[in-house]
Amino acid sequence: MQHIHILMVDDHPIIIEGYQNTLMASKKENQILRIDTANDCDTAYELLQRAANEKHYDICFFDISLPSSSDGKMTSGEDLAKMTRDIMPNAKIVILTMFNESYRVHSIIKQINPDGFLIKSDMTSSELAEAFQHILSSPPYYSSTVSNFLKKSVTTDIYVDDINRKILHLLSQGIRTVTLREHINLSMSGIEKRKKQLKLLFSVEDGKDETLIETARKKGFI
CATH class of the missing domain: 1.10.10 (Arc Repressor Mutant, subunit A)
Structure with missing residues (x-):
């Protein structure tokens, strides 16, 4: 059996519920999914720290827009993704976001180089299921909007540290x-x-x- 430890972070609980239902309904027979969820940076930070000391996550889904951590150090899913790269280098990172602006997409790819990048407006439940299996076996997986942005040359490369x-x-x-x-x-x-x-x-x-x-x-x- 393939035990897959998953973290899902989004500030809308109903969206996380949809993600969970999709993955549970579409998983392979030999896959056992353990899914942790968080709606803000503080909760996600705690779960990541705990997993780093116990069982690492195999795959983490991060929305970009999240309530900041109480200490102000984590302001977005981007910060959480960078932290995950440091403490769990083997974890696969998936970005899910409403942002569909070319400069922003390029900035996220440059800073995080995610294993999956999905624009929510592109996504259906079947695409999420397909992306999940693809990322587990042969990342990366980019949704259509992201792929199209990468094919086009960007006239102004905005990079914000x-x-x-x-x-x-x-x-x-x-x-x-x-x-x-x-x-x-x-x-x-x-x-x-x-x-x-x-x-x-x-x-x-x-x-x-x-x-x-x-x-x-x-x-x-x-």
């Missing part, structure tokens, strides 16, 4: 620039320099933080 993503997240939470130093280990000049880089990166012509946040949110970076 961890510190810049944290700056964007904090600004979106209403944290003022003068107090960012309390949350990020950078000098004020260093923070201002990064903000300028972000505004150039996202073509913010009016120089306003509000425009930066709005643009970054539209492109799926917040």
